[in-house]
Amino acid sequence: MLIGWKNPKGYDILGCKLSFDTRERFDVAWTPTMITLKSSGDGLTITLSDGPWSKVLAELALELERPRAVEIFRAPLIRIETGERALTPLQVEELAWLLELHDIKFEWSSNGTQTPLPGLTEPRTTEHPTSSAVAVWEEAALCPRTLRSGQTIRYAGHVAVMGDVNAGAEIVAAGDVLVWGRVRGVVHAGASGNDNAVVGALMLAPTQLRIGKHIARAPDELQHPQRGPEIARVREGRIIIEGWKFKD
Amino acid sequence: MTATVITITSGKGGVGKTTTTANIGVALARRGKRVACIDADIGLRNLDVVLGLENRIVYDIVDVVEGRARLRQALIRDKRLPELQMLPAAQTRDKTAVNPQQMLKLTDDLRSEVDFILIDSPAGIEHGFKNAIAPADRVIIVTTPEVSAVRDADRIIGLVEAAEKPKPQLILNRLRPGMVKRGDMLATEDVLEILAIDLIGIVPEDESIITSANRGAPVALDDKAQAGLAYTRIAARILGQDVPFAVFEDNSTLLKRFQNWFRNPNGGGS
Ligand SMILES: Nc1ncnc2c1ncn2[C@@H]1O[C@H](COP(=O)(O)OP(=O)(O)OP(=O)(O)O)[C@@H](O)[C@H]1O
Numbered sequence: 001m002l003i004g005w006k007n008p009k010g011y012d013i014l015g016c017k018l019s020f021d022t023r024e025r026f027d028v029a030w031t032p033t034m035i036t037l038k039s040s041g042d043g044l045t046i047t048l049s050d051g052p053w054s055k056v057l058a059e060l061a062l063e064l065e066r067p068r069a070v071e072i073f074r075a076p077l078i079r080i081e082t083g084e085r086a087l088t089p090l091q092v093e094e095l096a097w098l099l100e101l102h103d104i105k106f107e108w109s110s111n112g113t114q115t116p117l118p119g120l121t122e123p124r125t126t127e128h129p130t131s132s133a134v135a136v137w138e139e140a141a142l143c144p145r146t147l148r149s150g151q152t153i154r155y156a157g158h159v160a161v162m163g164d165v166n167a168g169a170e171i172v173a174a175g176d177v178l179v180w181g182r183v184r185g186v187v188h189a190g191a192s193g194n195d196n197a198v199v200g201a202l203m204l205a206p207t208q209l210r211i212g213k214h215i216a217r218a219p220d221e222l223q224h225p226q227r228g229p230e231i232a233r234v235r236e237g238r239i240i241i242e243g244w245k246f247k248d
Numbered sequence: 249m250t251a252t253v254i255t256i257t258s259g260k261g262g263v264g265k266t267t268t269t270a271n272i273g274v275a276l277a278r279r280g281k282r283v284a285c286i287d288a289d290i291g292l293r294n295l296d297v298v299l300g301l302e303n304r305i306v307y308d309i310v311d312v313v314e315g316r317a318r319l320r321q322a323l324i325r326d327k328r329l330p331e332l333q334m335l336p337a338a339q340t341r342d343k344t345a346v347n348p349q350q351m352l353k354l355t356d357d358l359r360s361e362v363d364f365i366l367i368d369s370p371a372g373i374e375h376g377f378k379n380a381i382a383p384a385d386r387v388i389i390v391t392t393p394e395v396s397a398v399r400d401a402d403r404i405i406g407l408v409e410a411a412e413k414p415k416p417q418l419i420l421n422r423l424r425p426g427m428v429k430r431g432d433m434l435a436t437e438d439v440l441e442i443l444a445i446d447l448i449g450i451v452p453e454d455e456s457i458i459t460s461a462n463r464g465a466p467v468a469l470d471d472k473a474q475a476g477l478a479y480t481r482i483a484a485r486i487l488g489q490d491v492p493f494a495v496f497e498d499n500s501t502l503l504k505r506f507q508n509w510f511r512n513p514n515g516g517g518s
């Protein structure tokens with residue numbers, strides 16, 4: 001749905017459907033389908049569609065990760081328009097948590113009338129809300145080639161790459177990221193706040209690695225990356241990279 | 249017979265695109281091929297200077313595109329090498345004076361008259377680059393063995409792929425074997441590992457490139473200069489010949505590395 005080149009073979013992995021898009025020939029671009037952002041005079045309105053909730057949340061998470069997000073979401077007033085959709089208290093909680101993760105102040109707007117929803121007046125903890133807060137749209141995108149400098153994949157699900165992720169390239173995924181190749185660029189897995197996401201690659205030497213809200217960067221001294229596949233995950237509040245071992 | 253259009257580009261500026269275009273042009277012409285070099289760096293023309301043809305410019309590419317001159321009038325023929333012609337860029341205009349469709353038309357008009365059309369691309373990824381790449385049948389990327397130049401080359405390769413051109417080929421320019429040996433410069437194999445495209449030539453750092461460019465007599469006219477010979481070999485490879493890569497002094501690591509690699513019983517690829 002979002003990767004800016006043609007994929008003649010229409011790859012399909014693990015039964016996950018993908019499609020590719022050639023809207024922009026010179027830049028890999030992404031347009032959300034579940035949410036719309038509209039700037040007006042006094043602020044920003046985020047309209048949520050009535051599509052699958054995990055998808056809505058995952059797309060919003062990716063929007064919040066865009067390089068220009070700081071500018072867009074700095075608006076003095078942010079309205080969230082839910083239209084016909086009625087949010088459950090848990091969904092409200094998840095949304096609030098996601099926005100607060102990015103330090104964003106907001107107020108609710110439902111059918112144009114601004115009714116603050118229950119549960120929002122109380123102070124909020126930045127803990128994970130209990131259940132599906134880990135907004136991963138359980139689909140995967142396969143990029144069948146090397147991602148070069150300046151190319152970006154943003155995907156509201158898992159991402160797999162057959163090739164390298166070169167320095168200057170970037171992957172932001174709501175789910176896991178697996179690279180059958182070397183990673184030298186920036187990878188953000190679990191961008192929707194999912195600390196359980198992992199990043200795996202045949203060689204991991206990223207400029208920067210993010211999982212959920214954790215950030216790790218390459219050591220300043222040049223190090224020889226370990227040969228052989230590795231997997232990065234969050235353990236005890238830190239990103240740890242481990243050599244991959246076959247389980248017997 | 250219709251010409252092959254080869255665009256020479258790099259992303260980063262000053263890595264040797266113009267030098268490469270001029271010298272490949274000369275080397276191909278010396279082998280009897282009819283060559284037209286087009287300077288697509290509008291506003292910063294200098295292919296004419298490197299080729300020593302500056303003082304003969306009457307019309308330029310913008311004059312042709314805007315209909316003030318016919319292509320035939322604007323092309324300058326090299327006196328030393330009658331097979332070589334050049335279409336200069338305009339110095340007083342900017343890159344938006346020409347668009348990709350006009351570049352396509354221009355090269356199409358030339359195709360029946362020459363064997364090769366070489367396009368010297370401006371640096372960057374904007375309008376001028378898009379003009380230069382539009383008519384390309386083949387793309388040659390020039391980089392130096394520096395991290396920033398390689399990064400830009402990588403970006404350009406991505407854009408060339410997105411423009412649905414065939415996989416570009418690489419010229420590694422200004423290699424200094426001594427520095428590579430000391431570990432102060434990226435080695436050929438490092439660059440190839442990152443860019444993952446085929447190498448079509450290695451040009452060593454050579455002072456005679458600078459002196460010859462200043463004289464307007466490209467180094468490829470000189471069979472004694474190392475760099476001149478490098479361009480002669482590149483021209484042969486462009487013509488489909490299988491020319492082995494010269495091992496410049498100190499530059500044997502590439503071969504050794506590959507030998508080791510094949511011997512390694514655990515080597516599943518790298
Ligand atoms: N192999 C080399 N050895 C020594 N000097 C070189 C070599 N290649 C290029 N140069 C010098 O580097 C300078 C820049 O080269 P050139 O003008 O060809 O680069 P360019 O990529 O066309 O630059 P621009 O992006 O400005 O168009 C020139 O002075 C040239 O003589």
Ligand SMILES: [Mg+2]
Nearest residue numbers: 265266289294
């Ligand atoms: Mg130039």
